[in-house]
Each structure stands twice: as structure tokens, then as C-alpha cells.
Amino acid sequence: MLRSDVLVVGSGAAGMYAAIAAARAGSNVLLVDRSLIGRGGATVMAQMTVAVAVGEEEPDHWEHHLADTLKAGRGLCDADLSQLLCEDGPACIREMDEWGVGWARRDGHMAQVHAPGHDRKRCVYVDFLNTGPAVSKTLRARVQRTPEIQRVGDLVVTELAIRDGMCVGAHAVHTPTGASVPIAAKATILATGGLTRLYARNSASINMGGDGYALALRAGAELIDMEFVQFFPIGHLAPRLVGMDPIMWDPFRYKLGGRLLNSEMKEFLPEEGRYISARDVATYGILKEVAAGRGSPHRGAWLSFQHCSEAVLREAFGPVIDRLAANGIDLTRQPIEVAPIAHYHMGGMRAGADMQTTVPHLFAAGEAVGGANGANRLSGNAITEALTFGRRAGERAAALAAKIPMPAIDPSSGFSSNRSKINPAAEIVRLQKLMNEHVGPLRTQGGLERALQEIRQMCGDLPAPRAGLDPEWMDLHDLRNMRLVAECVTRAALARTESRGAHQREDFPETSAAWERHQTIRV
Amino acid sequence: MGTPPDHPRLSARLKIRRGGSFESFEVPFEQGQTVLDGLRWIRAQRDPSLAIRFSCINANACKECMMRVDGKTVYACTTRLVPGEMRLEPLPNKKLIKDLVTEIAPPDERLR
Ligand SMILES: Cc1cc2nc3c(=O)[nH]c(=O)nc-3n(C[C@H](O)[C@H](O)[C@H](O)COP(=O)(O)OP(=O)(O)OC[C@H]3O[C@@H](n4cnc5c(N)ncnc54)[C@H](O)[C@@H]3O)c2cc1C
Numbered sequence: 199m200l201r202s203d204v205l206v207v208g209s210g211a212a213g214m215y216a217a218i219a220a221a222r223a224g225s226n227v228l229l230v231d232r233s234l235i236g237r238g239g240a241t242v243m244a245q246m247t248v249a250v251a252v253g254e255e256e257p258d259h260w261e262h263h264l265a266d267t268l269k270a271g272r273g274l275c276d277a278d279l280s281q282l283l284c285e286d287g288p289a290c291i292r293e294m295d296e297w298g299v300g301w302a303r304r305d306g307h308m309a310q311v312h313a314p315g316h317d318r319k320r321c322v323y324v325d326f327l328n329t330g331p332a333v334s335k336t337l338r339a340r341v342q343r344t345p346e347i348q349r350v351g352d353l354v355v356t357e358l359a360i361r362d363g364m365c366v367g368a369h370a371v372h373t374p375t376g377a378s379v380p381i382a383a384k385a386t387i388l389a390t391g392g393l394t395r396l397y398a399r400n401s402a403s404i405n406m407g408g409d410g411y412a413l414a415l416r417a418g419a420e421l422i423d424m425e426f427v428q429f430f431p432i433g434h435l436a437p438r439l440v441g442m443d444p445i446m447w448d449p450f451r452y453k454l455g456g457r458l459l460n461s462e463m464k465e466f467l468p469e470e471g472r473y474i475s476a477r478d479v480a481t482y483g484i485l486k487e488v489a490a491g492r493g494s495p496h497r498g499a500w501l502s503f504q505h506c507s508e509a510v511l512r513e514a515f516g517p518v519i520d521r522l523a524a525n526g527i528d529l530t531r532q533p534i535e536v537a538p539i540a541h542y543h544m545g546g547m548r549a550g551a552d553m554q555t556t557v558p559h560l561f562a563a564g565e566a567v568g569g570a571n572g573a574n575r576l577s578g579n580a581i582t583e584a585l586t587f588g589r590r591a592g593e594r595a596a597a598l599a600a601k602i603p604m605p606a607i608d609p610s611s612g613f614s615s616n617r618s619k620i621n622p623a624a625e626i627v628r629l630q631k632l633m634n635e636h637v638g639p640l641r642t643q644g645g646l647e648r649a650l651q652e653i654r655q656m657c658g659d660l661p662a663p664r665a666g667l668d669p670e671w672m673d674l675h676d677l678r679n680m681r682l683v684a685e686c687v688t689r690a691a692l693a694r695t696e697s698r699g700a701h702q703r704e705d706f707p708e709t710s711a712a713w714e715r716h717q718t719i720r721v
Numbered sequence: 722m723g724t725p726p727d728h729p730r731l732s733a734r735l736k737i738r739r740g741g742s743f744e745s746f747e748v749p750f751e752q753g754q755t756v757l758d759g760l761r762w763i764r765a766q767r768d769p770s771l772a773i774r775f776s777c778i779n780a781n782a783c784k785e786c787m788m789r790v791d792g793k794t795v796y797a798c799t800t801r802l803v804p805g806e807m808r809l810e811p812l813p814n815k816k817l818i819k820d821l822v823t824e825i826a827p828p829d830e831r832l833r
């Protein structure tokens with residue numbers, strides 16, 4: 199049995215910032231992750247930019263950032279959460295700067311670039327394509343230096359512990375040994391990240407199957423806006439690249455423009471070599487070209503930087519050009535193929551501006567929270583969201599923990615006695631294909647209904663793990679959660695009979711004023 | 722629309738150390754695919770009990786997939802499959818957990 203004032207589940211930017219903030223406010227903190235600390239989620243994989251109104255490149259104010267965020271969200275942002283993101287962003291980014299993250303600088307100030315959907319140069323970054331690793335490393339170093347924070351990796355939280363309707367900690371499994379580990383906590387923060395592993399084409403890590411949503415749902419919490427999965431339009435498609443994040447063409451387009459072309463080598467978005475289309479618009483544009491028979495050979499679009507010389511490429515991306523060469527890619531000579539890829543989830547746990555969910559003493563932070571970005575997220579907003587929400591959740595959880603006694607929890611973990619004979623790794627692959635095909639960027643009633651029917655038939659049982667590392671158990675665990683979360687996304691998508699932002703229904707292509715509202719799910 | 726270029730089907734024989742012995746799997750692949758792709762294929766198509774450790778899959782960011790391939794320490798996610806036999810072993814200098822998985826967490830981040 200483990201015990202702590204504040205339990206933080208997940209050690210991405212949100213979880214680590216939450217742990218630091220809670221410790222600073224006087225709590226002792228247990229920070230756990232199903233992977234290694236600081237390595238398992240989206241944060242360490244991010245390569246690009248962080249949107250924040252620090253106004254170093256040109257004058258800016260968080261209210262301008264907020265206006266852009268609300269506009270991009272297509273009427274569905276939870277304005278309190280969006281404000282928290284934009285208003286607290288500068289303080290978190292500056293604190294990260296003091297902690298030595300190394301934001302790129304130009305003439306003595308933080309360099310900021312212009313990303314699509316922002317009205318000015320607002321996005322800071324760490325060169326070269328090193329934003330996420332730098333953010334992760336900086337927070338990790340901070341966490342390590344904070345004696346009030348105990349860190350435990352390889353610990354997967356399988357269920358929240360609820361007593362009298364309140365969260366009193368969690369049940370976890372130590373994966374190398376299969377041991378059950380109950381954790382009592384006065385306040386619990388879910389910083390478990392997103393759900394993009396649900397899709398066959400994704401930029402996710404193995405740990406991004408939406409555990410937090412499943413945990414919250416089974417604990418009685420409300421989820422919001424689950425239908426809004428953001429597809430990043432120009433995810434790498436071909437030729438096969440190894441050792442590089444498939445989102446990497448985004449910073450190339452920021453810095454160098456680049457032309458998005460169909461099979462006739464013509465631009466099909468009104469861009470003229472500039473990187474200006476919002477993500478939902480570009481995703482839709484590419485899929486429509488493919489449907490019209492004008493896609494690239496692997497059913498995507500061409501992206502060309504052939505207007506750039508080797509010298510220009512090297513100046514902008516230094517060592518990355520060598521990594522491309524090692525993959526046999528010379529951008530001065532060849533376009534590459536890109537296509538939409540599941541990248542981020544706007545929906546998630548419903549939380550107030552104090553980050554508390556609808557279950558008392560259960561908080562959420564980071565991508566796991568729904569609402570700040572409405573129906574469509576601006577680029578660069580996700581890391582800011584993770585930092586600001588993490589900090590707020592940590593502070594509020596610590597304030598709560600200071601007032602209440604340590605709860606007792608029932609140590610039994612309630613596994614099913616039935617171990618099904620399926621190959622769960624294969625079932626996960628099947629679920630991912632199904633989601634990509636029917637619950638992806640283009641949706642119809644028929645496809646969604648078919649997906650829902652198949653998802654419901656998938657295995658949702660979780661037996662106890664066998665002693666020692668039990669990889670099949672891990673897959674059964676993931677399948678159970680992914681299946682539940684997939685059902686939420688599909689049902690919400692089926693119910694929303696309009697198109698808005700990242701949710702595009704081919705049978706309801708118009709945006710409807712009557713639908714300018716949220717859907718919530720609870721069991 | 723153009724048709725996808727023809728990819729010749731290649732095949733690798735992954736000889737994997739599982740405890741005291743080796744087990745071999747025949748893995749079909751396309752040019753450019755990685756050892757990690759091959760191992761994930763084995764888990765989904767042949768044997769889900771095979772234990773491997775990885776997280777980020779494509780970004781080479783998590784550094785969790787280190788193992789020995791033909792006697793050299795490499796990342797499984799950046800090492801390309803090649804036709805013929807490849808010998809896969811867990812890291813030799815770390816405590817073995819199972820198959821290709823070793824204890825790589827820093828000591829103060831383990832369950833005590
Ligand atoms: C490839 C990629 C590139 C991106 N680039 C950018 C960018 O340039 N700019 C930007 O703003 N955003 C970017 N994003 C989005 C952004 O990185 C994420 O939204 C953000 O990092 C999320 O942070 P987080 O702390 O909420 O979650 P994560 O960093 O995803 O961390 C969640 C953690 O929770 C752990 N966890 C999950 N379930 C459990 C469980 N059951 N038990 C224990 N632990 C659990 C995971 O292992 C993981 O370590 C990118 C995303 C990806 C995937």
C-alpha cells in the first residue's frame with residue numbers, strides 16, 4: 199500500500215508540473231507512470247512549438263491569444279479553461295525558461311514564429327525540433343530535485359478508488375512483477391494524456407490509449423466533447439522514415455513554407471506556398487483530393503520543399519537534414535507524401551477552472567481535460583495547456599489535501615475471474631483499423647453505426663495479471679480501456695448531426711447553430 | 722491517382738532470446754521497416770506473450786527500446802529489418818525481466 203497527500207497519474211508536462219506545484223504548496227506527492235518517468239507520453243515526442251503571449255517578437259497580450267483560441271474552437275471552447283491556458287501561459291513559459299529549458303533566442307529575446315490560426319508571431323520553440331524533449335528533461339530535473347516528490351515508473355493505474363462518491367486514491371499494477379498496488383491519496387490528479395492510439399494512423403506512443411478517460415468514466419466522472427479528435431493534416435506517409443516524429447513536417451512548413459500538391463502537382467488549398475490553412479481545413483482538403491482520385495501514390499498528398507536550396511535547408515534544420523539523408527530523403531530533389539494522422543484530442547474529462555472533475559477530490563490536467571480547445575485546437579496550444587493546467591491542478595490539489603485527513607481505501611482490486619482466449623494485441627490492431635476507417639476525419643451514420651456494433655462486441659474483461667511481466671495482460675488492459683473510450687468517441691460522433699471543426703460528417707456537412715453546445719457522457 | 726509502387730515482400734528470420742534459449746520467427750516486411758515493426762508484428766500475428774519494451778514507436782524520443790541486435794546495442798525502432806537472420810537479445814548489463822525486457826528505470830524511480 200502506498201500513501202501520499204497528492205497522487206499524480208502520468209508524468210508528461212502536465213503531471214510533472216502538477217507534482218512540482220503541489221510539492222511547492224506543501225504536499226508530499228507520489229508521481230506514477232505506466233512507462234518510465236517523463237518518457238511515456240506525447241510531451242517527450244513533441245518537436246515543434248508552444249503558443250504563448252510573451253510578446254517578445256512583437257507586442258502581444260493573452261487576450262489576443264484567447265481571441266484566436268476561441269475562434270479556432272468553432273464556438274465550442276470552455277472560455278474559462280481557454281482563458282486559464284492563455285493567461286497563465288506566459289508565467290509558466292518564463293518559469294520553464296528560468297529552469298533552463300533553452301527556448302530559442304534571437305537578438306537576446308525569445309524567438310517566436312507565426313503558426314497557422316494565430317494572428318501574430320506567438321510560438322516559442324527549442325532548436326532543432328527539440329521542444330518536447332527539452333520540456334520533458336527540464337521538468338524531470340526539477341522533479342528529481344524536489345524531495346517531496348516520490349517517483350515510480352512501470353506502475354499502471356487500473357482503477358480509481360472511490361468511497362462515498364469521492365476519489366480516495368487508485369489501484370495500480372506494478373508491471374514487472376504483476377503485483378497489485380493500492381494507493382491512498384487525499385487528492386488524485388489524472389494527467390494521463392490523450393487517446394490517439396485508438397487510430398491506426400497516429401502519432402501516439404503505446405501509452406496513449408485513453409486510460410484516463412476510462413478510469414474517470416468508471417469512477418463516475420463526466421467526459422465532454424469526446425467526438426473531437428484532431429487529425430494533423432500532413433503526417434508523414436511515405437517513404438518510410440525511422441527515428442522521426444511523423445509530425446515533423448509542421449516546423450518545416452513554419453520555417454520554409456512548402457507546397458502541398460495533388461497528383462497533378464497542383465496546389466489544392468488557397469495557400470500559394472504559405473502555411474496558412476487551419477488543421478481541419480487542410481485535413482478535409484487532402485482527403486477530398488484522394489477521394490476525387492487526385493491523391494499521391496499512397497493515398498495522401500505530395501509536400502514539396504524543392505524551392506529550397508541545400509544551404510537554406512541546413513540553416514533552418516541543421517542536423518535534421520542529415521537524419522533525413524540517412525533515411526534516403528533529399529528534399530531539394532523529391533517531394534514526400536503526407537496524409538492526415540490522429541494527433542490530439544480536444545475532448546476529455548470535464549473540469550472547472552480549479553481542474554477538479556465532476557468527482558470530488560479527483561482532478562485532471564493536460565490533454566486529458568476536455569474543453570479548452572473546443573472543436574479544433576490551435577497549433578502550439580497543447581503544451582501550454584499541459585503546463586498551465588498542470589500547475590493549477592497541483593496547486594488546487596495541494597490546497598485540498600492540506601484540509602482533509604488521509605482516507606482509507608479498500609485494498610482489493612476487483613479483477614474479473616475470466617481470462618479470454620483472444621490475442622489482445624491483434625484485437626487492438628483491429629480496433630485501430632475500425633476507428634480509422636469509420637470514426638476518423640470523415641464520418642457517416644452508416645460507418646459510425648457499424649463501428650459501434652463491432653466495438654461493443656470486443657472484449658472488455660480484465661483478469662488479474664500473472665506473476666512476473668505479463669505482456670498479454672497489458673494488452674487486455676489496454677483493449678478494455680481503448681474499447682470503452684472508442685465507444686464514447688463513436689457515440690458522440692453519431693449523435694452530433696453536423697460538421698464542426700475536427701468532427702466532419704459527410705451526411706451533415708453544414709455547421710448548425712443549434713449544435714453550438716457540448717455533449718457529455720457519464721455512466 | 723497513381724498506384725502505390727510495388728514493394729517486394731521481404732522476409733527476416735528473427736532469432737529471439739527468451740530466457741535460456743532462442744526462438745525464431747519468420748517475419749515478412751517491406752523495405753524500410755524496423756526491428757520494432759517486426760516485433761510488434763510477431764506479437765499481433767504469432768505470439769502475444771513475447772515481452773518487449775517500447776513507448777514512442779516512431780519519434781526515437783523515449784529511448785526505451787534498446788536491445789542487442791547481432792551483438793550490437795541499438796534502438797529497435799531505428800534499426801531496419803534486413804532479409805535473412807537477425808539475432809535479438811536483451812541488454813546484457815541490466816537485470817532481465819522477461820524476453821527482451823530489462824530493468825532500465827533509474828533505481829530511485831522503481832517501486833520500493
Ligand atoms: C508527436 C507529437 C508531437 C506534438 N507536438 C506538439 C507541439 O509541437 N506543440 C504542442 O503544443 N503540442 C504538441 N503535441 C501535443 C502535446 O505534446 C500533448 O498534448 C501534451 O504533451 C500532453 O501532455 P500531457 O502531460 O497532458 O500528457 P502526456 O505527455 O501524453 O503524458 C501522459 C502520461 O500519462 C501516462 N499514463 C497514461 N495512462 C496511465 C495509467 N493508466 N497509469 C499510469 N500512467 C499513465 C503515460 O505513460 C504518459 O507518460 C504533440 C503531440 C504528439 C503526439
Ligand code: FES
Nearest residue numbers: 777778784786798
Ligand atoms: S520506441 Fe521510443 S526510442 Fe525506440
